[in-house]
Amino acid sequence: MKKISFRDDVLPMKNRLYRLALRITLNPAEAEDAVQDTLIKVWEHREEWERIESIEAYAHTICRNIALDMAGKAGHGNVQLNEELRVKNEESSMFNVQCSMFNEFEQKERLSLVKKIMDTLPEVQRSIMELRDIEGKTYQEIGNILKLSESQVKVYLHRARTSIRQQVDKIEKYGL
């Protein structure tokens, strides 16, 4: 088995871990802390690296748990964040009424709405979407990280994509 090095194998995972943590905490500072805690924890268990089947899945599982912990503790803060976002979105959509002739702006508005839709999905769905659509992982790999079966992963992903599609369609139909 290949020797695992912190600098060459563990540290380069930082951005993937960061994006997963960010999807869970929805807070960049917390996500960064989560990645730091994750890497420290992985480092502390370096004696076990040789026995771990996939260091990547291992690190992602730890990262998700730490991020979940943070999101749980700061649950209230995240609600506030979403609330701020909602108010901001309402303000800008009022502004949008005046400027909807500009396609570019419309697309920007769509983008922020899709982001909002994604952020309001349940955490499992958010995490799975992140791992699939952004990191390009297989259902099996995602299952390993989230301790779910492949079919469970698929069910959650299906729910996530369906609700995004429905909400996007609704917005298109009834306007922004």
Add this chain to the structure above:
Amino acid sequence: MDYKYIEQLLERYWACETSLKEEQILRTFFQQEDVPAHLMAYKAVFDVQQEQAEASLGEDFDARMLQIVDEQSTVNSQPLTGWRRRLRPLYQAAGLVALILTIGMAAQQSFDGSEKTEQTQYAEADSMESPVQELAPLPEQQAALAAEQLDSLNLTR
């Protein structure tokens, strides 16, 4: 332009029936600027993905992380220093032995050098005490006397 293929892919994407490769095709398609109006709303979905994929941590994070790990490894190697600490009496003992040996050797060397004359041997033994030096000839005379006596004994035989 016919978008049937993309529409089909998209339909299968929502149903989670696309492979990773097909999802990449969709992503590439939606990256271009001139997406037909009826697909613009879905472009946003893939654009958001693209945007989220860019979230990353800077170099300063690496530096901080490596520093933390370095500190951790020195903390973890403390048993090694403890082990060294336990060996310290041994080092001291070894040092002491080395010191004694050096002194011994030096003493022996000077002893060897003085063996030629009993006079200096005495001088060495009772370091620098001049009275001894004055007394020194006496045993020499005694020894000469004894030798003479022995010689005479041999002769008589």
